[in-house]
Structures are given as C-alpha cells and as structure tokens.
Amino acid sequence: MTSTTYREAMRQALREALTRDERVFLMGEDVGRYGGCFAVSLGLLEEFGPERIRDTPLSESAFVGAGIGAALAGMRPIVEIMTVNFSLLALDQIVNNAATLLYMSGGQFNVPLVIRMTTGAGRQLAAQHSHSLEGWYTHIPGIRVLAPATLEDARGMLWPALLDPDPVLVFEHGTLYNMEGDLADGAGEVDIESAAVRRPGEDVTLVTYGGTLRVAMGAAEELSASGVEAEVIDLRSLRPLDTATFVSSVARTHRAVVVAEGWRSGSLSAEVSARITEEAFYDLDAPVARVCSAEVPMPYAKHLEDAAVPQVAEVVAAVHRLGA
Amino acid sequence: MTEAPAESVAGIRARGTEEPAPEAMRHLLEQMLRIRRFEERCVELYSSTAIRGFLHLAIGEEACAVGVLEALTPDDAVVATYREHGHALARGMTMRSVMAELEGKAEGCSRGRGGSMHLFDAATRFYGGNAIVGGGLPLAVGLALADHMQGRHRVTACIFGDGAVAEGEFHESMNLAALWGLPVLFCCENNFYGMGTALAYAESETDLALKAAGYHMPSWHVDGMDVLAVARTAREAAEAVRQGGGPHFLELRTYRFRAHSMYDPDRYREKSEIAEWKHRDPIGRLADHLRDIGELDDAALEALEGAVAAEVDDAVAYADAGTLEPVGDLLRFVTSEPGGGER
Ligand SMILES: Cc1ncc(C[n+]2csc(CCOP(=O)(O)OP(=O)(O)O)c2C)c(N)n1
Ligand SMILES: [Mg+2]
Numbered sequence: 001m002t003s004t005t006y007r008e009a010m011r012q013a014l015r016e017a018l019t020r021d022e023r024v025f026l027m028g029e030d031v032g033r034y035g036g037c038f039a040v041s042l043g044l045l046e047e048f049g050p051e052r053i054r055d056t057p058l059s060e061s062a063f064v065g066a067g068i069g070a071a072l073a074g075m076r077p078i079v080e081i082m083t084v085n086f087s088l089l090a091l092d093q094i095v096n097n098a099a100t101l102l103y104m105s106g107g108q109f110n111v112p113l114v115i116r117m118t119t120g121a122g123r124q125l126a127a128q129h130s131h132s133l134e135g136w137y138t139h140i141p142g143i144r145v146l147a148p149a150t151l152e153d154a155r156g157m158l159w160p161a162l163l164d165p166d167p168v169l170v171f172e173h174g175t176l177y178n179m180e181g182d183l184a185d186g187a188g189e190v191d192i193e194s195a196a197v198r199r200p201g202e203d204v205t206l207v208t209y210g211g212t213l214r215v216a217m218g219a220a221e222e223l224s225a226s227g228v229e230a231e232v233i234d235l236r237s238l239r240p241l242d243t244a245t246f247v248s249s250v251a252r253t254h255r256a257v258v259v260a261e262g263w264r265s266g267s268l269s270a271e272v273s274a275r276i277t278e279e280a281f282y283d284l285d286a287p288v289a290r291v292c293s294a295e296v297p298m299p300y301a302k303h304l305e306d307a308a309v310p311q312v313a314e315v316v317a318a319v320h321r322l323g324a
Numbered sequence: 325m326t327e328a329p330a331e332s333v334a335g336i337r338a339r340g341t342e343e344p345a346p347e348a349m350r351h352l353l354e355q356m357l358r359i360r361r362f363e364e365r366c367v368e369l370y371s372s373t374a375i376r377g378f379l380h381l382a383i384g385e386e387a388c389a390v391g392v393l394e395a396l397t398p399d400d401a402v403v404a405t406y407r408e409h410g411h412a413l414a415r416g417m418t419m420r421s422v423m424a425e426l427e428g429k430a431e432g433c434s435r436g437r438g439g440s441m442h443l444f445d446a447a448t449r450f451y452g453g454n455a456i457v458g459g460g461l462p463l464a465v466g467l468a469l470a471d472h473m474q475g476r477h478r479v480t481a482c483i484f485g486d487g488a489v490a491e492g493e494f495h496e497s498m499n500l501a502a503l504w505g506l507p508v509l510f511c512c513e514n515n516f517y518g519m520g521t522a523l524a525y526a527e528s529e530t531d532l533a534l535k536a537a538g539y540h541m542p543s544w545h546v547d548g549m550d551v552l553a554v555a556r557t558a559r560e561a562a563e564a565v566r567q568g569g570g571p572h573f574l575e576l577r578t579y580r581f582r583a584h585s586m587y588d589p590d591r592y593r594e595k596s597e598i599a600e601w602k603h604r605d606p607i608g609r610l611a612d613h614l615r616d617i618g619e620l621d622d623a624a625l626e627a628l629e630g631a632v633a634a635e636v637d638d639a640v641a642y643a644d645a646g647t648l649e650p651v652g653d654l655l656r657f658v659t660s661e662p663g664g665g666e667r
Contacts, residue, residue: 033592034520057490057526058457058518086456089491124377124428126439128455296658300377300439301428307651 001182006154009183010040010172013158014078016188018048021076024162027054027063028080037082038118038177064090064115068098068167071113076162081117084133084171098167099142110165114158120211120261121309122175127297130305132261134171134210135268138239144168145238146192147210149176151183153236156190164192171238173211173261195236195245201229204324205249207272208259209235212310216259219315228324238268246272247279254285255322259310264292286322291315343552346619349610350628352394352551353620356386356607357632359410362419365636366409366426366440370586374644375426377439378455380407384549384581387606388513389414391554392481392574395509395562398448401480403464406441406455407513407580411483415448419639429646436649457518458491460484461510465497468506468571479565483511487518489535490526498539501571508571509562510536513548516577519584520592536573548578549604552613579604 004012017024026041026048032055035042045053056063060081067079081087087094094115101109121130138145144164148154154172161168198213199220208216213234220230231253233246250256256276260269273288294308343349363383369375382389389410396402396415404411412422417433425432426440434444434453442453451467454460464482471478488494489512501508512532516523523530536543542564547553554576561572579601583590614620 029518030520033522033525034588035591037519055521055525057521058487059490059492061492089456089458089493124439126377126437126442126455128441128459129378294654296654299437299654300434300442301436301648302376303428303648303651304437304654307654 002185003180004151004183005177006151006179007038007040007177009151009154010158011042011044013155014041014044015047017078017158017162018044018052020159021162023074023076024078025052025054025075026078026080027056027067029056029058029082031055031080036080038174040177041080060086060089061093065093065097067113067115068093068101068111071111072101072109077113078158078162079113079115081115083129083174084117084119085128085131087115087117087133094137094143094167094169095140099140102166103142111167112162112165113167114161114170115167116170116172118174119171120173120175121293121298121305122211124300124302124305125298126300130298132211132293134169134238135260135262137169138268138271140239142166143239144192145171147171147173147236147238149173149210149213149234149236151179151181152187152190155183155187157192159189160192171210175211192237193242195242196234197231197245197249198234199230199232201231201253203228203230203253204255204257204319204322205231205233205246205253206257206259206315207233207235207246209238210261212259212261215310215312215315218312219259219319222312222316223319228319230319235272241271241275243275243279247276250276250280251283254283255319255324256284257289257291257315257318257322259291259315261293261309263295264290265295267292289318289322291318344555346614346617349552349614350620352390352555353607353610353614354628354632355390355394355414356551356610357628358419358635359386359389359413360607361632361636362413362423362639363409365640369426369640375440376428377441378406379426379440379586380584381582382407382410382580384601384605385513385515385578386410387551387554388511388548388576388578391551392483392509392511392558392576394555395558396479396481399478400562401449401451401464401467401478402483403451403460403467403480404453404483405457405460405485406453407485408443408453408483409440412443412445412450415445415450417443417445417448417450419635420642421445423639423643424646427643427646428648429643430649431642431646458484458488458493461488461493461497464508465501465506468501468508469504472504472506477507477566479507479509479562481509481511481562483513485518486512486514486516486523486532487521487526488512489532490518498536498541498571498573502539502541505568505570507565507568509558509565510541510571510573511558512536512573512575514575514577515580517580517584517593519588522592533573533575536575541571541573542569543573544575546574546576548576549601549606549609551606551610
C-alpha cells in the first residue's frame with residue numbers, strides 16, 4: 001500500500017499511458033509549463049517533453065477538434081479541458097464530430113480519443129466554473145462517459161479508456177483532487193463497464209457517482225447509526241449505464257434515492273430513476289427519490305453554495321421520507 | 325515623462341502628446357492607488373479566508389483600467405473579465421459594494437452571488453465580470469448593436485486579456501463588430517501571459533494590434549504601464565467610436581506583478597522578468613513624474629495614501645458588517661420576477 005492522492009493517482013495513470021504507448025500525448029491549456037490548472041500534470045513536461053505534453057492556446061474548439069483529427073490519424077490523444085463549463089466552447093467538436101464520425105462514415109472512421117475535465121461545485125467558484133454538466137454528455141450516443149470517484153478509479157480508468165476505439169469523456173470532480181488514501185502497490189487498470197457497490201446494505205439503495213459518492217457514504221454512515229443499512233452504488237460509468245447493478249440492488253432493498261450534483265430537470269438522475277421505474281417498478285416499496293442540486297446557477301457565497309448542492313442531511317431525510 | 329509613442333497600425337495618426345492638467349494627473353494617480361491598495365487588502369483577506377474562490381489581482385496593471393475607464397462617459401457600457409476589480413472601481417462602483425461582493429455579502433454589487441469574478445452594476449452599466457475567456461466579446465458586440473440600431477452615441481468598452489485573442493469568440497466578435505461598424509472599444513490587456521502560457525506559446529502572431537488591424541479596425545499599441553498614454557489613446561479612440569467611426573482596438577501592453585490567481589505558484593516566469601517590469605510600475609512612474617514637475621510632494625502623497633487607506637478600511641468594515649443573503653432567496657432571479665423591471 002502507498003499513501004497517495006487522487007491527483008497523484010491521476011498523474012500516475014497519465015505517466016503509465018505515456019510510457020506504454022508512444023502514440024499517447026496530453027494536450028490542453030496549461031498542462032505543461034504551468035503544471036496543470038489543478039496540478040495533475042505537474043512534472044510531466046519535464047519527463048516527456050513538449051511534443052507530448054502540449055500547452056495549447058485558449059482555443060477549446062480547435063484543440064479538442066485537433067484531438068479528434070489526431071485520433072483519426074492514428075494517435076491516442078488525451079485532451080484536457082480545465083472545467084466542464086469551458087467544454088461548451090468545444091461542444092460542437094465533441095457532439096458533431098467525435099460522437100458521430102464512426103456512424104456517419106458507415107463504420108469507417110473511429111475516434112480513439114480521451115477527454116478529461118473537471119466538474120462540479122464546492123470551491124466557491126460561482127456560476128461559470130462549478131456546474132455538473134456531465135449529464136448532458138450522457139445524452140449523446142457514440143461517447144463513453146466515466147466518473148472516477150475513488151483513488152483506484154483515478155489510477156485505473158485512463159488506460160482502458162485509451163484502449164476504447166471510441167471517444168471517452170472522463171469527469172473529475174474538483175473537490176476530489178486532494179483526497180488522500182492508500183492505493184495498492186500494483187494498482188492499475190480497472191474495468192470501466194460496471195457500477196460498484198461501495199457499501200452493502202439491505203434497507204435502501206443510494207445511487208450516486210463522482211463528487212457525491214462521499215455525500216452518499218456519509219449519509220449511509222449516519223443512517224447506519226439509526227439502524228438503517230443503505231447500499232451505496234457508485235455508477236462509475238455514466239454512459240453506458242450499468243443498469244443491472246442498481247436495478248438488482250433495488251430489487252433487494254425496495255427503495256432508491258438517486259444522489260447527484262447535476263440539476264434534477266432533464267438529468268442523469270432522471271435517467272437512473274426512469275430505469276428503476278422501468279425495470280424494478282414492482283419491487284419498489286416507495287417512489288424513487290432524488291437529491292440533486294438546487295436549480296440555480298451556482299452562487300459564490302459559501303452558505304448559498306452549500307444550500308445549493310446535495311448534503312448528507314438531505315440524503316438522510318430523503319431516505320427517512322421513504323419510510324426506511 | 326518618457327513614453328513610447330502609441331503607434332498607429334491601421335492608418336490612424338499618432339496620438340498627441342499634450343499632457344493633462346496636474347489636477348487631472350493627480351486624479352489618475354489616486355484612482356490607481358485606490359485599486360492597488362484595495363487589492364493588497366484583498367490578499368490579506370484571502371489569507372484570512374474572508375475572500376474565497378478564485379481571486380485574480382491586477383496589481384501592476386492599474387494604468388489600463390484607469391486610463392480606459394477615464395475615457396468613458398456615464399452612458400457608456402463596460403464588459404470586463406474575472407480580473408476586474410480595478411475596472412469596477414475606476415468605473416465608479418463603490419469600494420464598499422465591491423468588497424462586500426468579494427466577501428460574499430448580500431450588500432455586494434451582485435448580492436454575494438458572483439464574488440470576485442462576477443462584479444455587476446446596472447447603475448454604471450457594468451456588465452460583468454465574465455469568467456469565460458473570450459465570453460464577454462460577443463456580449464459587447466450586442467450591447468453596441470443595440471446602441472447602433474437605436475441611434476444612440478454610446479461606446480461599449482470591452483476589456484479582455486491576451487489569452488482571449490486565441491478564442492474563436494474573439495475573431496467572430498471582431499469581424500462582426502467591424503463588418504457592421506458597431507461602437508465597440510476593444511481593449512486587450514496584454515500582460516504577455518494567459519495563466520502560465522506565455523504569449524509566444526499561444527499566438528503565431530504576437531503583435532495583437534496588427535492582428536486586430538486585419539479586421540479593418542483602427543488599432544494601436546499602447547504602453548499599458550503609462551496611464552497618461554492609456555488615457556490619451558483611449559480618449560481619442562473612444563471619441564472616434566462615439567462619432568460613428570466603428571470599432572477600435574487598443575493593445576495595452578502591461579504586466580501582472582503577482583501570480584495569475586491565489587492558486588498559482590507562478591512557476592513559469594523568471595523572477596528577473598517580474599523585477600524588470602516592476603521598475604515600470606505605473607503608480608511610481610506617474611508619482612515620479614508629478615514630483616519632477618513640482619506637482620506632488622511627500623505631504624501630498626501621504627495625504628493621498630491616508631485617504632485611500634481610510635476608504636479601504638471603511639470598505640472592509642462595511643463588508644465585514646454585511647449580512648448573508650437569506651438561504652430562502654436561493655431561487656430568486658433564476659428567472660425574472662413579476663414587475664421585476666425590464667431594461
Ligand atoms: C474558455 C475558458 N478557458 C479557460 C479558462 C481558464 N482560464 C481562466 S483565466 C485564463 C488565462 C487568461 O489569460 P488572459 O486572457 O491573457 O487574461 P489574464 O488572466 O492574463 O488577465 C485561463 C486559461 C477560462 N476561464 N475560460
Ligand atoms: Mg494575459
């Protein structure tokens with residue numbers, strides 16, 4: 001076991017990828033000389049040089065599109081976008097090119113591209129740096145969407161993502177980078193298909209991912225003290241969804257609360273809820289509940305931001321409302 | 325006072341060199357000092373966690389904000405970036421309302437919802453505080469379009485950094501403004517870095533005024549460390565814009581003395597480079613000039629510093645005593661309220 005951080009685990013994953021495959025390169029704003037806006041790529045420029053750790057101008061559409069082009073022509077680019085809010089400047093390239101080329105070309109042109117970006121609130125960065133827009137991307141056929149919430153996943157999701165012949169988006173919640181913990185010495189590749197049961201329980205299923213995994217785990221702890229055992233499911237892969245894992249959990253617990261930082265309307269949490277309703281309706285003892293962010297652009301003031309994003313107490317209250 | 329004459333790129337004659345009256349120069353000095361001392365206090369408040377989130381300081385760049393904003397009239401509009409404390413103060417927003425915003429208080433200019441990066445003020449037509457690099461430019465084009473269509477002789481000053489020049493939104497906006505002859509004064513504060521990326525690593529053509537001239541827009545290089553040069557050029561450009569001369573572009577060459585934000589360990593700049601630029605401190609430079617011509621002495625400077633310090637103290641006291649917006653108001657203003665007032 002080695003003690004490490006989410007940030008370092010991610011960096012180790014990048015290092016491994018760059019070492020294992022010459023076609024891999026990292027490109028994005030300030031990934032090189034600055035050391036990465038969240039210091040994930042710190043030191044990689046010195047290690048791998050400016051050809052493979054490429055600082056780009058502030059041109060999200062151009063460098064994401066260039067990543068797509070390079071992937072088409074045999075490279076294995078990892079493109080970093082600082083924050084999901086900025087990925088909107090590259091939305092056209094992601095949705096109209098990366099996600100469609102294979103299908104549109106009748107199966108001729110696949111896009112083996114990985115795009116990493118930060119998501120989420122919790123750092124008082126206000127309404128242009130804090131949103132959880134990953135749910136939008138899960139709407140798009142043709143791309144895989146991952147959300148590493150643990151050190152193991154931060155360390156292990158990148159390589160299989162690179163092996164995917166199609167575009168993969170990786171969402172790193174901004175509050176996770178400093179998360180510390182132990183990582184097994186041989187830690188590496190993990191599966192990127194299935195959801196994980198982070199905590200077993202019989203009374204209620206909490207379905208979550210990314211930054212709210214900690215919230216769900218905290219709620220499960222609290223509930224346990226009052227005799228309610230919650231099963232916590234970490235989705236890990238947001239598209240495709242591993243429906244079987246959470247549906248079979250709900251079939252046992254008969255209650256479900258979806259905990260997600262995105263807004264409720266038109267959301268990934270709505271999709272999860274719909275699938276539970278579609279596939280486990282007769283197993284439910286109560287309606288599916290959701291704890292999501294308030295439907296507001298994220299405010300700066302701490303007390304308002306806290307009020308806007310899912311909190312442990314809200315999850316506990318939601319579970320109790322279900323009669324668990 | 326020595327200054328590089330503002331060069332004309334696209335066929336506009338060189339700026340005049342006549343100097344403003346001493347009183348006017350002392351005013352410029354005072355404005356720069358207010359911004360400097362305000363931001364120095366922000367550093368302390370960040371350390372004490374009264375201010376959180378991203379905090380971007382423009383220490384070293386005050387001449388740009390002051391020179392440009394002095395050229396505007398109250399009817400004009402301003403669109404700025406996340407590094408906009410100075411622009412807000414120079415625009416006439418109160419130090420109290422800005423400091424309260426930074427502390428996340430309801431008395432802040434954006435009710436504490438925006439913080440440092442999102443200062444807004446309808447009364448002075450200050451349209452943010454935009455933290456998407458390049459995101460303010462299309463907005464400025466639209467504000468100017470409305471004036472153009474309504475036959476109003478107003479200027480929209482659009483302030484952004486060198487980094488924005490690489491964004492598609494920059495090029496789209498420059499083209500549109502020039503194509504339609506819209507009254508925008510584009511002010512690029514070229515501090516030679518976009519976060520940790522030096523201009524030469526971001527631009528194939530690092531002469532940004534030259535680039536702008538490619539859009540058939542009168543464009544100048546201006547010494548952004550010389551408030552007199554900035555004020556003079558900005559005034560002339562703003563007047564030309566106001567008279568229907570279409571958009572104009574200023575490349576204000578400047579430098580930030582501090583890191584990009586409080587998160588930035590500043591690994592990518594040579595200490596010697598920073599030190600060199602500090603010799604060109606716009607505040608020291610104007611103060612020296614005023615001394616040289618006998619228009620400023622120690623007592624006067626001390627009095628000025630005293631007044632500024634008192635204003636900063638007052639702003640901090642006001643912010644500290646401010647209130648938090650009730651959580652019950654969290655959902656307000658997601659959409660307009662009935663009778664909420666249309667602009
Ligand atoms: C579209 C977008 N991409 C990236 C960022 C992150 N970011 C914030 S400021 C900045 C540097 C901008 O540099 P510049 O325009 O020169 O302004 P300066 O900070 O130097 O004043 C970057 C990369 C952002 N806010 N928006
Ligand atoms: Mg800059």
